[in-house]
Amino acid sequence: MSNVNQHISIPKNVSSNDDMSFDFLRKKGIEYIESLGSQFWTDYNTHDPGITILEVLCYAITDLGMRINLPIEDLLSNNSNPIDEQFFTASQILPVQAVTAFDYRKILIDINPQKIKNCWLQKATKKLFVNCKEGKISLKKEDFNDTLPTFIKETEIRGYYTILVDFDEEDPAKKKLLKNQIIEKFHENRNLCEDLLEVQEVDIHPIAVCALIEIDPEANEEFIHATITLELEKYLSPGIRYYSLAEMFEKGYTSDAIFEGPFLENGFIDTQELENSALKTEVRLSDIMQIIMNVKGVTVIKDISLNNCEAIEKEGSVWNICVPPNKKPSLCQKSTLNFSKGVLPVMVNKTKARQYLADLKEDLAYAQKKASQNKELKIPQGKITETDYYTSVTNNFPENYGIGEVGLSESASVERKAKAKQLKGYLLFFDQILASYFKHLSNIKELLSIHNELPNTYFTQKISDMTGFEEIVNQKYQSSSQKKLDEFLFSHLDDAVKRQNQIKDHLIARFAERFAEYAFLMKSLYGASSDEIVLQNKSDFLINYDTISGQRASGFNYFNQPVSNLWNTFNVTGLENRIAGLLGIKGDKNPATGKRGIQRKDISNLFVQLYDPSPGMAPDLFRWRIRNSTNKIILTATEDYESQSTAIKEMYLSILKIYETSEKEIVLAFETLFENRDNGIAFKDTVINTFEVIESDSHKYSFHIINPELVNDLDNPDRIIARQYKLHQTLEAVKTAMLDLLTFFKEEFSDEGIFLIEHILLVPNPNEAIDQKYYMPICVDDCSDDCCIPNPYSFKISVVLPGYTYRFADVDFRNFAENVIRQEIPSHILGKICWIGYRKDQIVPKDNDLLDFEKDFKNFLTDKTQDKQTALPKFINSLTKLNSIYPTGTLYNCTDEEENISGKIVLGRTNLGTI
Known part of the structure; x- marks a missing residue:
């Protein structure tokens, strides 16, 4: 039968059985009415006012359903936040830094395709000789001529490459320039624990x-x-x-x-x-x-x-x-x-x-x-639609109801007008629910954005086009701003931080990442305030995910770098950035990218200062204070402590209490204070969660941090645990200072950091390595097995972290961190993890491993980029003498059933750590 003569008809059953189908919604609505009120309501015909109301509401829901089913690019498009800025482009999120030999060939040819026809990477090695009798190593066999050959073993330092290049250029000077560009390009994209020996032109x-x-x-x-x-x-x-x-x-x-x-x-x-x-x-x-x-x-x-x-x-x-x-x-x-x-x-x-x-x-x-043109995948550009536009359902009713735009005639009775108002008031409940749904839909683009800065997750809007609206609602509703209206209707429902965490979990899961264990441990360390801290960690992780994922296996560029790009720099390995992101180690804002990233810098003197308030006088006492990024003291202890550990414990308690107070609490409390002041009510000392605002005799204001458990115990010396001593002239000024303090601790403060050392960079120049101090030490016992020859350089790294910080001193978090680090280190690389050191100003002990390590590491890098090795022996000594520190533990008393096992040591069951 010919397809041309087939009869085409419109199908009778067009119901989609969802929120797009008016008939389906009407049918379901009547089913609910029958099940809930069949004994009171038996007439379900179209002339019944209740059915009319149901039909109008069903129509409004289909409008909402239609907008929900708009193309996703339409829902995400608006003028203030263009869709191009909401997503990583394909060129940002899909590529990775060079990893394979093919990757390197691509980026090296890409330097100048007209002059570099082709190139090839070849594995190269350096021979390493091991003196198993004396436990020494050398790159020159003749260094062990005095030792019997039976004690000499030979191995290779792997991870090196030689690059062969096919130039389409005859000028020697231009060839030399191209070779230098190849070397620079390789080091910009160098893999972890790999290095370049030389660039050679292919022989003909x-x-x-x-x-x-x-x-x-x-x-x-x-x-x-x-x-x-x-x-x-x-x-x-x-x-x-x-x-x-x-x-x-x-x-x-x-x-x-x-x-x-x-x-x-x-x-x-x-x-x-x-x-x-x-x-x-x-x-x-x-x-x-x-x-x-x-x-x-x-x-x-x-x-x-x-x-x-x-x-x-x-x-x-x-x-x-x-x-x-x-x-x-x-x-x-x-x-x-x-x-x-x-x-x-x-x-x-x-x-x-x-x-x-x-x-x-x-x-x-x-x-x-x-x-080279049009290399980017275009992000679909949607139509900008007003998805939050809403008109009251009253405007869709037949005119004889008297609640639409036309309303009732002037001759209508008072009773008739009152009934119309009653119906409007009844429908206002549905209006507000529907208007809120439409407003939620318009904010989807913000909620699902990695740059979301909305303070809340529930939204609503006013019903503005109902005739006689001002006669139905009170003045408070009419005069409320958008923010006030959201708080008025939804503040008791909206746990914004929790819901935003759930949204971030969803976005992170799309990259096959997870923060569940991290969030659990943070909850045990920071309590209720952990949700906000973890939320910030997740946001930073997502914003930086293009580099965290694409550069996860990259080394840092040490070749021909100025000192400014070796210390206090974002020029670090990709693995450091990834570990920092997964552990929530707070980074610094990179002015070049506007994103946060980890820096190689001194971490022994970050923000915290320990000092003796009475130097030279017995007994030795200790105090702490915290300086901001401009070196101004913003928080200090209120008493002297007999030990450094007690002072540090009190400092971290103060910081925890600061985290427990939110910006919203401070803003709302000061709104009340300002209102009281305007009404002539005298100021009284005010407690805002863990902050207390006080007025001096000279009518100036300051604040301190209190222990909320002792808020009413005014005579207890432990009630005030920290203070900002600066006096402020006005309440507005003290409010600003409190918010600045809160912002500093939530966005800037951190006494944590990470260092990663690639051992292949410690291989000395054999022509300048005069003695064994230029080589890393080995263990003689490793020479006993012919299958395992000591090699401290090939595919080995050391990860160094401060062991004294609040989180890193916690055994559970440290175990979690070690697991994360080992999982993230590439499988062919062996990593050693060290938790070391003390703060710069910590008085006892005087032998500070971290301080020495930072100084020697900086000197080594400065020499390395200049192809020198004067600082190498001292840095090797600093690196090899590192010892992990552990928090003081208490032996668990097995006979005390009520004793809390947290922080206790159980013989045979407690691991202090592994190398």
């Missing part, structure tokens, strides 16, 4: 191809000569072609495959083609014949020979030539291509042929340039 293995070729009578012999020459060059030493984004899609690649690896400046490289462009190990005559025959205009090869250039006269033609390793075959000057048309020989104008060859190469270069 010259071959000669001599051929007599018959071509079509109408063919251009100079053009065919240029084409054959170009194709033979591509066969012998293939260059790399760039593709545009559209061309990659045409080749069948998906977006994730296209953007896999590093993002290039000049377009996209097909990894399969790159893999096939390895250095040739042999050249076959059959391949060359096939290439020549594929050139348009060639009819037959009358004669052809292939041989090494220096052996043409001796050996004649061969079928294939073996190319030595790390060399590329290339046509030498003895190669000749002769042409004939029929039986007549054809003379080739070499100048013209060279010009054609240059034009062909220029065409290829032009095609390469086009590949």
Whole structure:
């Protein structure tokens, strides 16, 4: 039967059985009415006012359903927050820093595709000799000439590379410049525990191809000569072609495959083609014949020979030539291509042929340039829609109800008007619910954004277009701002921090990450205030996820760096940034990117200062104070302590109490104070959760931190635990100071940090390594097994963290942190974790491992970038003497059933840590 004559009809059943179907909603509504009130309500016909109300509400719900089902780009588009700024672009989130050999080849060719035809990475090693008798190592075997050979073992330091480059450049000066650019590019993208030994130009293995070729009578012999020459060059030493984004899609690649690896400046490289462009190990005559025959205009090869250039006269033609390793075959000057048309020989104008060859190469270069355009996947641009626009359901009722825009006539009775108002008041309940849903929908773009800064998660809006609205609601509702209205209706329901944490968990889960264990441990350390801290950690993690994920295995750039880019710098390994993100180690704001990141800096003197208030006088007493980023004292102890540990414990208690107070509590409390002042009510000392605002005799204001458990015990010396001694002239000023203090502790304060040391960077220059102090120590016992030769350099790192901070001194959090670090270290790298040191101003003990380590590490890096090693022995000494510190524990009393086991040591069951 012909498809043309088939009868097409509109289906009768168009119900979608969801919020888009009016009939479905009406049917469900009547079912609910029947189940709840069938004994009072039996008439469900259309003339019944109750059914009319149901139908109007169903219509409003279908409007909401329609807007919910708008394209996601429409829901996320608005003028204030463009959709382009809400998402990472494909080039930001999909690529990674160079990891594989193919990745490195791509980024090195990308430096200058016209001058760098190709390049290859080759593994390289350095020999390391081990003296198992004396427990020494050296890069020079002659250092152990006095030791019997039976005690000398040999191993290799792995992780090095040599780069072979095929240059399309003859000028030696320009080649040298390109080599320097390759070295710089490698170090900018250096992998963890890997390094570069040298960059070499590929040696040429010259071959000669001599051929007599018959071509079509109408063919251009100079053009065919240029084409054959170009194709033979591509066969012998293939260059790399760039593709545009559209061309990659045409080749069948998906977006994730296209953007896999590093993002290039000049377009996209097909990894399969790159893999096939390895250095040739042999050249076959059959391949060359096939290439020549594929050139348009060639009819037959009358004669052809292939041989090494220096052996043409001796050996004649061969079928294939073996190319030595790390060399590329290339046509030498003895190669000749002769042409004939029929039986007549054809003379080739070499100048013209060279010009054609240059034009062909220029065409290829032009095609390469086009590949660098339009490399980004476009984010769908939606239509800006007012998804929160809402009109009262009263405007949809028939006019005879008298509640719409027309209303009732002037002649209507008072009773009739009163009934209309009653119906409006009844419908206002539904109006407000629906208006709130529409408002929620409009804020989806903010709630699901990684940059969300909305203070609440429940939203509503006023009903503004109901006729006679001002006669139904009170003045408080009418005059409320949007913020006040949200608080008035939803503040008792909206646990904003908890709900935002759930949203962030959803976004993080999309990247296959999780913060569940971290959040649990933070709850045990910070109590109720942990939710807000964890929320900030999650936000920072998401905002930085492009670098946290894409650079997770990268090393830092030490090559030719100024000191400013080695210390107090964001130039750190990718693993440090990832560990810091997962452990909530607070980073600093990078002015270049506007994001937070971990810095390599002194962490022994971060914000906290311990000091003796009466130096030189017995007994030794201790106090603490905290300075902000401008070095101003913003919080200090209120008493002297007999031990440093007691002082530190009290300091952390003060910080915990500050975290327990929210900005909202302070703002609301001061609104009351301002209102009282305006009404002539005298100020009284006011407690705001853990803050207390007081007035001095000179009518100036200050505040201190109190223990809320002792808030009413005014005579208890432990009631006030910290104070900001600065006096403020007005209540507005003290409010600002309190909010600034809160912001400082939640966004800036941190006494934590992380250092990561790649052992391969500690390998000395053998020509300058005078004695053993330039080498890392080894354990003689490791020499007993022939299968395991000591090698302190290959794929080994040390992770150094301060062991004295509030979180890092907690055994449970430390165990969690060690598990995270070990899981994140690449599987081929062995990591040693050290929890070390004391603060700079901590008086006892005087031997401060952390302080010495920071100083020696900085000196070592300064020398390393200048290719010196004066500071190497001292840094190796600092690194090898590091000892993990552990918090003081108490032996658990097994006979005391009520004793809290937290912080206790159980013999045989408590692990202090592992190396």
